[in-house]
Amino acid sequence: MGPTPEVLEKFRKKAEIVSAIVSEVDSMAQAIAYTVDLCAQKEACQLLMSGCEETLSDKGKDLCELKEWGKIIAAPALNDTDMAELVKQAASRDISVIKDGMRSHLAGVDIGFTVADYGIGETGSLVIDSSSEELRLATMVSEIHVAVIPKSRIRATAEDLYDEIKGFQSRKPNYLAFVTGASRTADIERVLALGVHGPLELHILILEDK
Numbered sequence: 001m002g003p004t005p006e007v008l009e010k011f012r013k014k015a016e017i018v019s020a021i022v023s024e025v026d027s028m029a030q031a032i033a034y035t036v037d038l039c040a041q042k043e044a045c046q047l048l049m050s051g052c053e054e055t056l057s058d059k060g061k062d063l064c065e066l067k068e069w070g071k072i073i074a075a076p077a078l079n080d081t082d083m084a085e086l087v088k089q090a091a092s093r094d095i096s097v098i099k100d101g102m103r104s105h106l107a108g109v110d111i112g113f114t115v116a117d118y119g120i121g122e123t124g125s126l127v128i129d130s131s132s133e134e135l136r137l138a139t140m141v142s143e144i145h146v147a148v149i150p151k152s153r154i155r156a157t158a159e160d161l162y163d164e165i166k167g168f169q170s171r172k173p174n175y176l177a178f179v180t181g182a183s184r185t186a187d188i189e190r191v192l193a194l195g196v197h198g199p200l201e202l203h204i205l206i207l208e209d210k
Contacts, residue, residue: 003155008154015125015180018124022204031207036073042110070094070095073095073098075114078115083097086113095110105141112139113148118153119153119206121155128179129174130175140199145201151207
């Protein structure tokens with residue numbers, strides 16, 4: 001049983017207040033197409049570095065010339081069927097897809113693609129079982145995080161997820177992430193900055209799961 005229209009609308013509004021971009025999709029194939037198209041339209045994630053204007057060794061010069069990696073979508077927790085579809089669609093746009101080895105891509109990836117476990121209507125938050133280090137890194141070092149949330153898994157309040165959260169916490173190891181909007185901070189001279197500790201953008205795709 002899915003959420004009431006009122007809960008769904010509150011989830012959308014609360015998520016958009018904190019700068020999330022919310023859309024609805026009819027299938028995972030559509031969610032994948034959305035993600036691949038988003039990646040194709042953005043500028044490639046760049047390795048930023050300082051000191052390139054100085055006199056450098058040959059190795060240093062080579063590093064400074066490495067301004068741009070190919071575009072990458074990281075999808076560490078995707079099932080085999082959806083991964084095959086993602087790889088197929090991404091290849092047609094010259095985009096690479098990775099499922100593991102995130103520590104080799106800490107300079108950043110273009111998009112982290114995940115399926116959230118639950119959504120919370122009262123705050124527009126996503127609940128993601130992030131016990132996997134690969135998943136944690138993918139959602140933190142990506143410039144854009146695209147998260148699919150099955151409509152039936154959106155609840156009105158966090159209290160409505162008490163049993164589910166208790167179940168997550170009973171597993172070892174456990175790491176449960178609550179994601180609300182894009183990464184932000186106002187620690188630097190009280191000026192709001194996006195993307196300091198994580199993705200610059202959060203796209204939430206509400207999946208119709210009948």
